[in-house]
Amino acid sequence: MGGSRLVGALKLWYIHHRRDLPWRRTRDPYAIWVSEIMLQQTRVEAVIPYYERFLARFPDVPALARASEVDVLSAWSGLGYYSRARNLRRAARKIAEAGSFPRDFESILALPGVGAYTAAAVASIAFDEPRAAVDGNVLRVLSRIGNDPSDIGSQAARARFQTQADALIDRNDPATFNQAMMELGATVCLPRAPRCLLCPVSAFCEARKQGTANELPVKRRKTATTEVEMTLVIVERPGRILLWKREAAGMMAGFWELPDASLLPSLKVRRPAGVFTHTIMNRRYRIQVVAGRLTKVPAGLDSPKFQWIARKEMSEMPVSTIARKALALAPPGTSTSRVRPGT
Numbered sequence: 001m002g003g004s005r006l007v008g009a010l011k012l013w014y015i016h017h018r019r020d021l022p023w024r025r026t027r028d029p030y031a032i033w034v035s036e037i038m039l040q041q042t043r044v045e046a047v048i049p050y051y052e053r054f055l056a057r058f059p060d061v062p063a064l065a066r067a068s069e070v071d072v073l074s075a076w077s078g079l080g081y082y083s084r085a086r087n088l089r090r091a092a093r094k095i096a097e098a099g100s101f102p103r104d105f106e107s108i109l110a111l112p113g114v115g116a117y118t119a120a121a122v123a124s125i126a127f128d129e130p131r132a133a134v135d136g137n138v139l140r141v142l143s144r145i146g147n148d149p150s151d152i153g154s155q156a157a158r159a160r161f162q163t164q165a166d167a168l169i170d171r172n173d174p175a176t177f178n179q180a181m182m183e184l185g186a187t188v189c190l191p192r193a194p195r196c197l198l199c200p201v202s203a204f205c206e207a208r209k210q211g212t213a214n215e216l217p218v219k220r221r222k223t224a225t226t227e228v229e230m231t232l233v234i235v236e237r238p239g240r241i242l243l244w245k246r247e248a249a250g251m252m253a254g255f256w257e258l259p260d261a262s263l264l265p266s267l268k269v270r271r272p273a274g275v276f277t278h279t280i281m282n283r284r285y286r287i288q289v290v291a292g293r294l295t296k297v298p299a300g301l302d303s304p305k306f307q308w309i310a311r312k313e314m315s316e317m318p319v320s321t322i323a324r325k326a327l328a329l330a331p332p333g334t335s336t337s338r339v340r341p342g343t
Contacts, residue, residue: 013200014180029126065096073318087113124174132165133178137185143217147206223282231261240308274329
């Protein structure tokens with residue numbers, strides 16, 4: 001691979017071309033940890049405002065450890081993959097009990113919701129531990145540099161790439177090395193149409209020499225996508241929207257949703273509000289949104305699961321991303337229910 005010359009070229013490029021991201025302005029392990037958890041399966045552009053608001057609300061481990069689950073989920077609402085937020089709070093309570101943030105890879109790895117990549121990223125950036133952080137971006141870079149057609153979905157290939165990255169890492173400056181590898185994969189060594197002419201390590205890239213960069217990395221295992229159709233209803237009385245709360249168990253436990261049309265047998269549809277799609281892992285939802293009214297109180301509507309919630313209160317509540325997208329299609333006052341106000 002060219003070893004030290006590759007690393008030198010990579011670091012020099014990173015110093016001059018890295019994006020100015022808020023979590024790169026600190027060595028605080030708490031802030032770095034929060035950013036790495038948020039960045040799991042989420043675009044950088046989407047994370048930045050959430051990261052800044054989250055740290056303003058929970059500036060350190062004790063603040064997060066003291067927070068209620070509802071408060072944490074509210075701050076996370078819209079980012080998706082909400083088990084991340086629950087695990088973050090659980091881990092903060094564990095750290096608070098221990099009295100300090102763990103300072104090495106193995107101890108960080110033991111935290112709830114932390115995998116090998118996150119533990120390596122925090123340990124290297126915050127504490128200079130020479131542990132390579134290998135995520136999807138880094139796997140792509142390594143597979144192309146070595147022109148390696150191995151299936152990156154396999155455990156054996158991932159272990160081998162991890163070994164390669166650990167051998168390549170700059171032991172005197174692991175933080176810069178890891179961030180440079182991530183940055184290269186995110187901005188230059190792209191999944192489609194890699195920007196090889198701008199790549200600082202193209203001279204060391206076997207895939208570029210062989211013309212196979214667009215064919216790598218190889219990932220043969222694909223999970224079939226399940227298509228799901230839904231119809232969500234916006235029922236409104238002056239200033240308030242009808243929402244229902246999920247049970248306290250399951251992937252979206254405790255979140256507020258717009259009701260599905262099947263839950264409202266007395267619904268009278270006034271007009272369609274729009275259609276959008278939303279993907280969660282291997283499920284793609286096609287969601288039709290309608291604005292309507294209720295002519296009578298349906299069975300179960302007086303239960304604690306259903307509530308009339310003021311729009312202005314929703315920013316402080318754990319409301320699902322799907323519900324927020326649906327509400328954006330209908331301005332206030334779109335639909336007013338005839339159900340008596342006391343319901």
